[in-house]
Amino acid sequence: MKVRRSDRLIDMTRYLLERPHTLVPLTFFSKRYESAKSSISEDLAIVRRTFAQRQTGILETVPGAAGGVRYIPIMGQVEANDFIAEMAGRLSETDRLLPGGYVYLSDLLGTPEVLRQIGRLIATQYLDQKVDAVMTVATKGIPIAQSVSQYLNVPFVIVRRDSKITEGSTVSVNYVSASSARIEKMELSKRSLAAGSGVLIVDDFMKGGGTVNGMRSLIAEFDAKLVGISVFAEGNFSGDRMVSDYTSLIRVDEVDTKANTLHAVAGNYMDKNAARLEELAK
Amino acid sequence: MKVRRSDRLIDMTRYLLERPHTLVPLTFFSKRYESAKSSISEDLAIVRRTFAQRQTGILETVPGAAGGVRYIPIMGQVEANDFIAEMAGRLSETDRLLPGGYVYLSDLLGTPEVLRQIGRLIATQYLDQKVDAVMTVATKGIPIAQSVSQYLNVPFVIVRRDSKITEGSTVSVNYVSASSARIEKMELSKRSLAAGSGVLIVDDFMKGGGTVNGMRSLIAEFDAKLVGISVFAEGNFSGDRMVSDYTSLIRVDEVDTKANTLHAVAGNYMDKNAARLEELAK
Missing domain, CATH: 1.10.10.10 (Winged helix-like DNA-binding domain superfamily/Winged helix DNA-binding domain)
Known part of the structure; x- marks a missing residue:
């Protein structure tokens, strides 16, 4: 009919x-x-x-x-600006600051509407690049990886810090946590990533960049290619970051552990994507 | 205009x-x-x-x-049947059986298209119930929880087996793992669930039901209410299950550890939802 x-x-x-x-x-x-x-x-x-x-x-x-x-x-310029401003506001709310300079994000990263926007925003940056898989580390990066993977329509893979028996054979790397200066281990199921894949790394929060750097080593171990690094929020980090080329939606710029408050502002997303967003608006 | x-x-x-x-x-x-x-x-x-x-x-x-x-x-009857049959076929593929009777699922649970269908299917069952939050345990239940939460448009919360400093105060319970008969601990961030919430438990794979039972205790600790339990796959379990009222999309009914093969069939989803799906088809 x-x-x-x-x-x-x-x-x-x-x-x-x-x-x-x-x-x-x-x-x-x-x-x-x-x-x-x-x-x-x-x-x-x-x-x-x-x-x-x-x-x-x-x-x-x-x-x-x-x-x-x-x-x-895609997410247009106006909507992107509004969303980033809204999130910076949400992060600056009282009671978010946790011991060690971490920020409580589980409420935001457990809300479908917020995840949809984060996914659409990050996917806009990579819309014309060859992304074959989105990679993140368990646990809190997973919702972001899943949302980005939906908008790019490619699989996502989860790197783990703990060894689980339900993953089959794995490939592991050691990495240095920049915040704690300790050597840690992370691993990924052997069959989850094909050689030559273009991989986009995403995570919820970046401090020194040690974890992201570990994922970069894993990508090299799998003979895959790094396409980009996007994080929801970057923290205030006084030392040398192990990762320089990344995109953040939000940046935590002031932390007052005495008053237990923090102040968050827009990350470098809009700067990095200014030309692209202008082009898309036409 | x-x-x-x-x-x-x-x-x-x-x-x-x-x-x-x-x-x-x-x-x-x-x-x-x-x-x-x-x-x-x-x-x-x-x-x-x-x-x-x-x-x-x-x-x-x-x-x-x-x-x-x-x-x-919603997901209609025909589509639901087709999807469950397709997944049973995918699970029966060679090389999925891991030591201990576990099944490798990371490829399926990392594919946006598969997750969309799982989410829509599970959400159909609870469309007229008061679900305020979807709960799962890290790590592999997360993609399912996120997808269901999208279709029900409610937040999801992640219970953890490891203690992380970035969650703030937590409430913990002990639970018995039915497969290993060991006592374990799981915890949930205190501020992530309000008293009185209707909670839907989801997970990727259920064997003895110990983990699901642990989440049930957590729900009681938070003075919340259990709405239902849905798992993607239920394993072959010879002992007494700790959980009886649950819905599964897939059931692993034969495991041959010598030949390293398994056979999966439809779970109890279609039986449990027969009347509802008939009604929706009108």
């Missing part, structure tokens, strides 16, 4: 939103709705226009016989 | 899909698109019809001054 345009637009929108970065051939929609390719093309032009106006995503057209459309989620 | 119907339908669909179980007043859409309430009502009727036809969700109407619409994601 031929499907009406209004019904097609609704179902098409849902279908595309659930499959970011996936090439969908026009013939697929044409069959699904028993409609002519020319009608489908018109539908997609409307979807493209609406997504662009609302700054929620790009609908990319790939021409030719093997072509189709691909939905690429 | 007044927005055209086609554009409204696309943006409305996206807006609703991103906010499951959230009441959106008609006046919100009416302002957003500068369109009459009557037009918005017609739009929503089309969205409702398309969602119902494709069995992707229910668009519930709440009448009255404080009313609006609410999108409730």
